[in-house]
Amino acid sequence: GAVVSQHPSRVICKSGTSVKIECRSLDFQATTMFWYRQFPKQSLMLMATSNEGSKATYEQGVEKDKFLINHASLTLSTLTVTSAHPEDSSFYICSVRGLLAGTQETQYFGPGTRLLVL
Amino acid sequence: RKEVEQDPGPFNVPEGATVAFNCTYSNSASQSFFWYRQDCRKEPKLLMSVYSSGNEDGRFTAQLNRASQYISLLIRDSKLSDSATYLCVVKPSAGGTSYGKLTFGQGTILTVHP
Numbered sequence: 001g002a003v004v005s006q007h008p009s010r011v012i013c014k015s016g017t018s019v020k021i022e023c024r025s026l027d028f029q030a031t032t033m034f035w036y037r038q039f040p041k042q043s044l045m046l047m048a049t050s051n052e053g054s055k056a057t058y059e060q061g062v063e064k065d066k067f068l069i070n071h072a073s074l075t076l077s078t079l080t081v082t083s084a085h086p087e088d089s090s091f092y093i094c095s096v097r098g099l100l101a102g103t104q105e106t107q108y109f110g111p112g113t114r115l116l117v118l
Numbered sequence: 119r120k121e122v123e124q125d126p127g128p129f130n131v132p133e134g135a136t137v138a139f140n141c142t143y144s145n146s147a148s149q150s151f152f153w154y155r156q157d158c159r160k161e162p163k164l165l166m167s168v169y170s171s172g173n174e175d176g177r178f179t180a181q182l183n184r185a186s187q188y189i190s191l192l193i194r195d196s197k198l199s200d201s202a203t204y205l206c207v208v209k210p211s212a213g214g215t216s217y218g219k220l221t222f223g224q225g226t227i228l229t230v231h232p
Contacts (some may be wrong), residue, residue, distance in 0.1 A: 034219070034220075039162075042224070043205065043222040043223060043224045043225055044162065044205075044222045045222075046219060046220070046221075051221070091159075093161050095220075105150065105154060105209070106150070106164055106167070106209075107220055108164070108218075109161040109162050110161060110164070111160070111161050112160070112161045114159070
């Protein structure tokens with residue numbers, strides 16, 4: 001079954017509006033979640049690391065004031081794209097850190113949110 | 119140089135064929151290695167980990183060569199359902215600002231045809 005859920009799965013919005021994407025860990029408590037972005041025909045690029053109860057850690061080149069991350073509980077992290085523009089249109093995917101076979105750390109991904117900004 | 123490099127393909131093979139993907143990584147201190155599979159417009163899903171001794175899961179065999187910083191994935195007896203993009207994924211060494219992060223290759227596109 002699914003380990004991570006995301007909502008919404010797809011959103012279309014007008015330029016200048018803000019969009020909130022939710023990421024939920026279903027199977028276990030997650031102190032750390034990750035937010036990625038994937039443009040067509042490109043690989044996943046890590047945007048930020050979401051830490052429960054503290055500020056998110058952003059990757060170089062990612063504007064923290066534009067991509068607001070809130071990780072208020074052990075099962076929920078939200079990404080808000082503020083004042084979205086067409087160039088923000090992308091596939092946004094969250095992931096939760098977990099253990100593979102109880103020993104090796106890996107990540108489990110949500111189903112992704114496809115954002116289209118008109 | 120990219121941290122993780124893959125041949126983007128595409129690889130077009132008939133059903134039943136054997137196909138191999140290669141990947142190189144630049145950070146010699148990398149700790150863990152994975153192959154993920156991503157179907158069109160879907161999220162990546164873990165296919166298998168890659169261990170130094172090599173490991174096999176059914177028709178899939180993964181190998182790691184730390185000296186050459188090289189990872190491979192071999193798929194035997196290809197099925198139509200194997201058509202997807204295969205992502206080589208590397209986890210940097212533990213600790214510091216890289217803790218928990220994964221670095222993804224561009225992905226290799228595989229199409230298996232009847």
